[in-house]
Amino acid sequence: MFHLLEKRLQEAVSAHLAACCEYAGPVAVGAPAQPEFGELGTAVAFQLARQWKKPPRAIAQELAAGIGAIEGVAALEPAGNGYLNVRFERGYYGRQALEGAGGVPATARTEKIIVEHTNINPNKAAHIGHLRNAVLGDTFVRMLRARGYQVEVQNYIDNTGVQVADVVAGFHFLENKALDQVAELARGERFDYLCWDLYARTSAYYKEHPEALAWRAETLHAVESGQGVLAGMAHLVADAVVHAHLKTMWRLGIAYDVLPRESEILHLKFWATAFDLLRQRGAIQLETEGKNSGCWVMPASSFSDDSADQDSKVIVRSNGTVTYVGKDIAYQLWKFGLLGKDFFYRVWSVYPDGKQVWVSTDEPQPAGHAFGAGARVYNVIDSRQSYLQNVVVAGLRALGYTDQAERSVHFSYEMVALSPRTCVELGIQLSEEDQKRSYVEVSGRKGLGVKADDLIDKLIETAAREVDSRHPDAPAAERLQVATQIAIGALRYFMLKFTRNTVIAFDFQEALSFEGDTGPYVQYAAVRARNILRKFGERGDKLPDFAAILDENAMRRHLASEDFWQLLVAASKADAAIEWALASGEPAHVAKFAFTLAQSFNNFYHAHPVIHEENAERRAFLLWMTAYFGAQLDRTLTVLGIELPVYM
RNA sequence: GCGCCCGUAGCUCAGCCGGAUAGAGCGACUGGCUUCGAACCAGUAGGCCGGGGGUUCGAGUCCCUCCGGGCGCGCCA
Secondary structure, three states: OHHHHHHHHHHHHHHHHHHHHOOOOOOOEEOOOOHHHOOEEEOHHHHHHHHHOOOHHHHHHHHHHHOOOOOOEEEEEEEOOOEEEEEEOHHHHHHHHHOOOOOOOOOOOOOEEEEEOOOOOOOOOOEHHHHHHHHHHHHHHHHHHHOOOEEEEEOOEOOOOHHHHHHHHHHHHHOOOOHHHHHHHHHOOOHHHHHHHHHHHHHHHHHHOHHHHHHHHHHHHHHHHOOHHHHHHHHHHHHHHHHHHHHHHHHOOOOOOEEOEHHHHHHOOHHHHHHHHHHHOOOOEEOOOOOOOOOEEEOHHHOOOOHHHOOOEEEEOOOOOEOHHHHHHHHHHHHOOOOOOOOEEEEEEEOOOOOEEEEEEOOOOOOOOOOOOOOEEEEEEEHHHHHHHHHHHHHHHHOOOHHHHHOEEEEEEOOEEEOHHHHHHOOOOOOHHHHHOOOEOOEOOOOEOOEHHHHHHHHHHHHHHHHHHHOOOOOHHHHHHHHHHHHHHHHHHHHHOOOOOOOEEEOHHHHOOOOOOOHHHHHHHHHHHHHHHHHHHHOOOOOOOHHHHOOHHHHHHHHOOHHHHHHHHHHOOHHHHHHHHHHHOOHHHHHHHHHHHHHHHHHHHHHOOOOOOOOHHHHHHHHHHHHHHHHHHHHHHHHHOOOOOOOO
C-alpha cells in the first residue's frame, strides 16, 4: 500500500516538473527523518535550487502549490529549508489497506529470470557456507516471484570435477572398495557425511604422498571417457550426494526446477560449439610463444581496464582440455539460449509436495520440459570467484552479446567463516595468529567446518527444549514440527540478516539465540496476532464484518490517533521493502523489515488489549489492525521462506 | 605489485542513486507477568561514523590520500 503512494507521488512530482519546467532528472522520494513531518518527502527542491538559482524553500512552495491533487494525499507541505513533505489522507489509506489495494503488482512480467544457486560439489555434505548461498538464492527467488516475475531455479552440478574424483579415488585406491560396496554405502544413512571424512582423508593422503595424485589423474580420465569402474563409481557417488543435498535443502524449504550437470555439458559437446563461436569471433586466440604457448587465451584487455598489468586468461590448455572458465562461458551461453544447443531432460526426483525437479541427460527424451533461454541471469556465487565471473561475462561481451553480458549478474556474497569460540567448541586447533582474528576460514578439503544437517539438528534440539517446556501437554509430533519450524526460521533469518558483502563469523551461541533480532522473534509476533483472532473466536464471538463497520469515516476517526496511524503506516510497507530489496539486490532488507514490522506489532500488542475492548467499533478496528498486521507478517515471512508455527 | 571488499556504541551489524537530531540487536543497569502466553514490553547509560584532505547549501554516504583487516590475481574447480 505504501509503495503505491510512493510511486504515485514520485510520478506526480516528475510529471509536474516535466510539464512546467522541462525537468527530466531523477526525483527521489522517501520517508522523512521524523514521522511528525509526514509519511513521505522529497528533497528535489535542493537540486533544482542550483540550476534555477532560487532558494530551495521557494521552490518547495511552488511545487506544493503547483502539483495539484494526488489521490490519497491530504497535504503537500513545504518544510525546513526546502523539503516537500506529504501527508496521507488517513481515512482513505486505511480503507484502501482494508480492501487490499496495492498488494499485487499491476502487471505480471513475462520475461524469464534464471537464478542459479547452491552449486555444491557433489562429493561431500553441505556446510554452512553452502547454506548462505542457498538461502540467499532461494530468498531472492521468493522476492522475485512475490513481485510477479517468472523465475527458473537452477542448481548446477559439477559431477565430473576434481572434488568428486578425489572421493572416488579414496574409495577405490585408498580403501579398496568395489563398486557394489560403495553402492551399498550410498544406500545407507548420511553417505554425504562419510564422503566428507573420506575427502578429508584423501586430501591429507595426497599431501603426505604426492605420487598418489596419479589416482586423481586416472580417475578424471576415466570419468571423462565414461568407461570402467571409476566412471561408474563417480556417477554413483555424485548422484547419491546430490540426493543428500536436495534433502538437506528441502529441510529449509529450498527447491530447484532443474539440475544442469557438467557430464552432459561434456557429452553433448556444449564446449565444442562455444569454442567455435569464441574462435570465429576472435574472442580467444592461440598463443604461439611465452609461458602460455599452445594455449587458447582470452586477452586481458577483454576483462581488465589496465590490461598491461594483467595476464591473459587461459581458456584451453596446451593439452587441449578446457578450463573451468571456458566451460562456464558455454554454460552461460546456454542459459541465455545463445548456444543453439540444449540438454535433454528427465525427472530427477519429486518433492514431498509433488513438485518435480528435472535433471539434464544426454539421452533423447520425448518432448516435454524445456529449460534455459532466460532473459536475465543471476548467478549466486561466493565473492572469491569474482575474478573468474568477470572473465565469463567478458567472454559474452567479446562474442558481441553485450545485452546479455549486462543481464548476467554475479550475485556475490562474502564467505561464512567461524568465530574463534565456535572453533574451540568444534575442537579445531587454532594457531596463535588465528586466535586473535575475529573469524577463521573453513576448509572442506581439510574437513573443517560445520555441516548443514548438524547445525539444523542442533537448532531443532535447542528449539525443542523451549517448546517442550512451554507446551508439555501438546502431542509430541506437533511439538517437533513447531521446534523444526522455529529452528529453520532462526537459521534462514540468521543467514539473511547480514548484507551480502559482510563476512559472517558463524557463532553457535549467536545462531542458537531466539531472542531479539532473530527469526523466532518475527514468528512469535505473527503467532501472537493469530492467537488474538483465535481466542476471540473461542469465546464464541464472531469476527465483525470489517468492510461494513470500518468505512472511510470510521477509519479516519481511529487513525486520528498518532499511535494507530504510525502502526498502520509501518505495517503497510511490505511491498515497498520487497521492492527496495529487489532494486538493491539485498534480501537482508526484507529480513530487516520483517523485524521492524514484528517490533511494531509487539508495541501494538502490548499497548492495546483487543479482545477486552468494550466499544464495538473500536474493537472491530483493533481486530482489523491485528488481522492486517498478521497478514503482512505472514506475507513477509513467506518471502523469507520462514513458516508460521501453530503456537510458540 | 595489481584488483575487489570491509573499518559506524563494549560486541555483532543496519543506515534506500548525498538530505532534517546517526539506528537496531546482544551485553550492562532499572522497571513490568492473575490480562490476547514475558521467545515480550518500557526506560537509562554507551558515538570525532579508522585518520587527514577535497567536492557541496548539505558527507557515515561521493573523490583523493594514509592507516588497519580480509579475499582474490593457476594450463585447480
